[in-house]
Ligand SMILES: Cc1cc2nc3c(=O)[nH]c(=O)nc-3n(C[C@H](O)[C@H](O)[C@H](O)COP(=O)(O)OP(=O)(O)OC[C@H]3O[C@@H](n4cnc5c(N)ncnc54)[C@H](O)[C@@H]3O)c2cc1C
């Protein structure tokens with residue numbers, strides 16, 4: 001579905017990250033995403049970071065041309081969106097530990113808000129932590145981790161996850177964040193015999209399973225994902241290793 005929505009509120013989440021709130025009547029699920037059209041610049045994928053009735057939002061980290069153009073939008077401005085796309089997270093159990101790394105926190109926040117489950121918010125530093133108050137408003141156990149120790153647990157998301165799962169048995173981990181974080185989350189889940197669902201990112205053009213830009217092995221991240229479970233991730237040979245850029249070139253992570 002393609003629609004024009006009007007921005008009704010803009011929230012500053014961090015020095016480089018803003019949330020854009022708008023009304024949109026579509027049915028959406030935690031973990032789904034939209035394609036946001038920026039005329040004359042690009043059309044880019046953005047997770048749906050809020051879904052309260054008809055009020056929806058996206059949360060955008062300013063890293064380049066398209067995201068910078070979105071940051072230039074004002075309340076009242078129109079935006080053309082397509083979606084919702086993707087499969088979304090499993091919401092059948094609330095005994096899950098949700099992990100958000102960096103702006104990936106925005107993609108998992110609707111899951112925490114839907115289930116009221118435990119959550120880890122991980123960031124490089126205190127100034128990069130987003131959405132802590134929103135998480136605390138719906139969850140009784142919100143843990144913060146920063147790489148530099150400027151707030152909360154001194155260490156990364158996976159180190160804190162290992163501590164959390166040592167004291168409580170969860171049905172599943174659900175996470176979104178940088179691929180290196182997701183890779184080590186997956187490795188820890190394998191080792192600990194824990195189920196997981198991870199929301200992956202790949203370069204996308206159509207968002208709807210047609211163009212083939214986002215293919216990993218025989219899965220289209222936009223249509224078969226972006227959320228993949230542990231068994232599916234085990235089949236993705238590019239996961240944690242490489243991704244394709246806008247020209248289709250393979251770029252290695254390490
Ligand atoms: C399903 C999905 C959901 C997403 N949800 C969000 C979200 O909720 N919030 C958000 O801020 N971003 C999200 N992204 C990432 C977002 O789409 C990209 O950051 C955006 O396309 C960059 O566009 P740009 O023109 O601003 O940057 P560009 O000019 O295209 O890129 C600037 C720099 O960032 C790098 N870059 C570009 N895309 C990515 C990427 N996907 N991951 C890491 N580095 C990248 C480029 O290599 C370049 O160095 C999501 C991506 C996917 C696939």
Ligand code: FES
Nearest residue numbers: 205207211212222
């Ligand atoms: S972006 Fe076109 S198939 Fe996924």
